Amino acid sequence: MQQKVFANGEKASDFLAEYIVEKINAFNPTPSRPFVIGLPTGSSPEKVYLNLVGYYKAGKISFENVVSFNMDEYLGLPPTDHQSYHYFMHHHLFDHINMKPENINILDGLAADPAAECARYEAKIKSYGGIQLFLGGLGPEGHIAFNEAGSSRDSLTRKVTLAPSTLEANSRFFDNDPNKVPKFALSVGISTVLDNSEEVVIIVIGKPKQFALQxxxxxxxxxxxxxxxxxxxxxxxxxxDSSAANKIKSFL
Structure with missing residues (x-):
């Protein structure tokens, strides 16, 4: 497990955006051999996405032959809802770069049959032969995507029940009311990430993530x-960033 620590979240995000651009350009993707990337939502990757948009506008990267798979989506929220992860990704990234709509993959939170939707998503990831780079974050309690405590190593894409701590943490996006946060979500599993990805990159920003990082x-x-x-x-x-890594021996 490699570790890089930066003075603040901005510098960490700058590094990571440049790292992703270099990985995509070195791969030299084509329509028949796209670069497949896993993407998260949340506050930690926002600056990374802003920087990726900047690199695209500067002509330093093309996303034309990039295929993305997002990690999760709230169950019951339409794509137009400002708290849906569909909306988040389009607002922060997809609407500002040249990714083809057919190459953007996000779980359908309005699926009539959530189990079928999850099976379809899992199969589509495998149809590409896996993911070149999976970008993720950490929940304060140590979850990845919406894989809450108790999730097994062999878990696949599925419907999950969100833990009270997750509802509390995400309530800041729902008028600070945990009762307004959807209680269920669709999420890739731990096996989905670890067994299908050549590389996993985790961005960890802020003191509240110290526990999860440790x-x-x-x-x-x-x-x-x-x-x-x-x-x-x-x-x-x-x-x-140094706030997240502070006091963790392996980072000192």
Whole structure:
């Protein structure tokens, strides 16, 4: 597990955006051989997406032959809802770059049959032969995507029940009212990420993520803290700011 620490979140995001651009350009994707990337939502990747848009507008990257798979989506929110992850991704990234609509993959939160939607999504990821780079973040309690405590290492894309701590953490987007946060979501599984990705890159920003980062790097591997399963992948890069990495021995 490689680790890079920066003085602040802005510098960490700058590095990570440049890193992604270099990876895509080195891959030299084509229509028949696209670069496949996994993408998260949340506050941590926002500056990364802003920088990626900047690189595109500067002519330093094309996303024409990039295929994306987002990690999760709230169940029951339409794509037009400002708190849906469809809306987030289009607002922060997709509407500003040249990705083809057919190459953008986000779980359907309005699916009539959530189980069928999850099976379809899992199969589509595998149809590409996997993911070149999976970008993710950490929940304060150590979850990856919406893989809450108790998620197994072999979990696949599925409907999940959000933990009270997740509802509380995400309530800031719902008038600070946890009761307004959807109680269910569709999420890729831990196996979906770790068994289909050549490289996993995790961005960790801010002091509230110290606990999750400590578990990720040195906690015993197990379902209590799903982030610990990252230790089982052979190619993981942790990009953190000093606030998140402070007091963690492996980062000092």
């Amino acid at each position: 578990k990720t790097t040195s906690g015993p591997v197990g379902s209590k803290f799903p982030c610990t399963f990252l230790q089982t992948h052979p190619n993981v890069l942790i990009v953190a």
